[in-house]
Amino acid sequence: MAVENEVNIRHIRQDFPMPSGKLEVLKDINIDLKGGEFVSIVGESGCGKSTLLRIIAGLDRPTDGEVLIGGERVAGVSSKVGILFQESRLLPWYSTERNIAYGLPKGMDKKEGRERVKTLIETVGLKGFEKALPSQLSGGMQKRVAIARTLAGRPKVLLLDEPFAALDAFTKMNMQEEILRIWGREKITTLLVTHDIDEAIYLGERVVMMSPKPGVIKRVIPIELPEDHSRTSDEFDSYRREIFKGFFGSDKRMSEFF
Amino acid sequence: MNKWQQMSVKYKVLSVCSVLLVLLIVLYWQVGAERGWFNTILLSSPSDIYKSFQNLWGSGSLQKHILVSFKRVMIGYLSGAGLGVLVGFILSTMHSLDRLLSFLMGIIRPIPALALFPLFILWFGIGEASKIVVIAFMSFWPTFLNTEEGVRQADKNLLELADALQKSRINKMFTVLLPSTLPYIFAGLRLAISRAWGGVVVAEMLAASSGIGFLIEYSRDMSQTASMFVGVITIAIIGCAVDMLLRFIQSRVCYWHTEV
Ligand SMILES: Nc1ncnc2c1ncn2[C@@H]1O[C@H](COP(=O)(O)OP(=O)(O)O)[C@@H](O)[C@H]1O
C-alpha cells in the first residue's frame, strides 16, 4: 500500500505544439517524494518548472508519463493537492478573510471554516487586515493571503511555485521560516520550485537541479544541515558551491557571484 | 472618499472653469439675443426659454411629457439591457451556441433600430408597445456586446484558480466571472441608456401624442422655438442625471475598482 501523501513522478514528458514543430519543455522527469518530504527544484527561468507543477496538480495533461499521488494516478485536480501559483491570484473583490475562505474544502461546516480562517490569518501574520481588499495590501501581504488560502484546503501535497520571488529579503526569510514551521507541524509533502539556490538548500531535504531545453533533471543533491539550518554554516556553503558548480561548471566563475 | 478633497489644485480650477464656460456661453447667448446679434425666431434667448419652461411646468404638461418618456425608456431599457446581460453571459459561456448564432447576430446587429420602427408599428401598433420594443432593441446591443467582451476579458488565472480549487461552474460564475464582468456591464449600461434616450425622442417625434419628442415636434409645428429648446434641455439634463446615477451605482457595486 502506498502512503497517502507520497508522490511519484514517472517519465513525464511535455511537448507544446509550435508553428515550427513542437517545443520540448520536459523530457523524462522522474522524482519520487516520500510522504512528508520537502524537495526543492532549482533551475533557470523557462526550464519547465511551472509546467511540471501544473501537471502534478492535474491542471495540465502530460504528453507522456504519469504522476501518482498516494499510489493513485492523477487524472485531474484534486483536493489532496494544494498549489500556490507563481502569481498571488487573489480575487480583487474579496477581503483577506473571504479570499482565504475561498480555499476551504467544499461543504465544510460554517463555524469550523470561520475558525480555520481565523487561525490561518494569525499564522501568516495578517491580523488586523481581515477586511482589507487585495489592492490595499503590499505584494508580500498578498502572497501571504494566497499561502493561507492554499493551506485552508488542508492539502496532503503542497506545490509551491516560486512563492517568495517577489518578496523583499526580510519578508522572504520570515515566510521561509513560516513554511518550515507549517511543514514540520503538518508533515505535508512539499515540492518547492525556485530559482534561488540558497532558498532551495535552506528549505529542501533534497535539491533537484534542472537544466533547460528540454527540461531535464541534471542532479539530485540530498541536503543534511545542522538542526538550525544556519545559512552561514560551512555545510551550507559547501552545498552552495556544489550547486553552483553543477550549473556553471568551474569553481572560478562562481567566485564572481559572491 | 471625498473626491473633491482628493483632487489636485489644477483639477479643481479646471472643474470650476468647466462650469464657468457654460455660464459664459449662456450669458453671451442672452446678451446676443437682446442686442439682436441673431434671429430670436430661430434661436430663442435663454430668458424666453425660461419663460416657456415656467409656462410648461406651471400647466403641468412638461412633467406629464417627462413622465411618459421616462416610463417608455425605463421599460424598454430595463428589458433590453437586462436581456443583453443575460444573453451576453449565456453566449460567452456556451461556445457552441455562440458559434451557431454568430451569423444571425451579425446580420441583425447592424440594422439601425429606428429603421425597424415602422415595422414595429405595423406589428405592435402605434401605441406604447412599438416604442418600448424599439428602445429595448437599442438597449440590447451595447449591453450584450460589453457583457460578452467582459466575460472574454476575465482573468484566465483566476478562472484556473477556481478550477484548481474544484469550484463548480455555477460557483465560478458568481465568484469570478460575474464580478470581473461587472465593470464592462456598467460601461454597456451607460452606453445603452444614452442610446435609449435618443431613441425615445425620435420615436416620439415620428409617432406619438405625448412625451418629450412629441413636445419638440409639436412646438416646431406651432413655431414655438423656445418650447423646442425646453424639450432639448430637458433631455440633456435627464440624460446627464441618469448617467451620474449609473456611475454612482457602479462605484458602489464595483467597490474594488478604483478608477471609476
Ligand atoms: N501552454 C503552453 N504553450 C506553449 N508553450 C508553453 C506553454 N506553457 C509553457 N510553455 C513554454 O514552456 C517553457 C517552460 O515554461 P515554464 O514551465 O513556465 O518555465 P519556468 O516555470 O521554469 O520558468 C517556456 O519556454 C514556455 O514558453
Ligand SMILES: [Mg+2]
Ligand atoms: Mg515558472
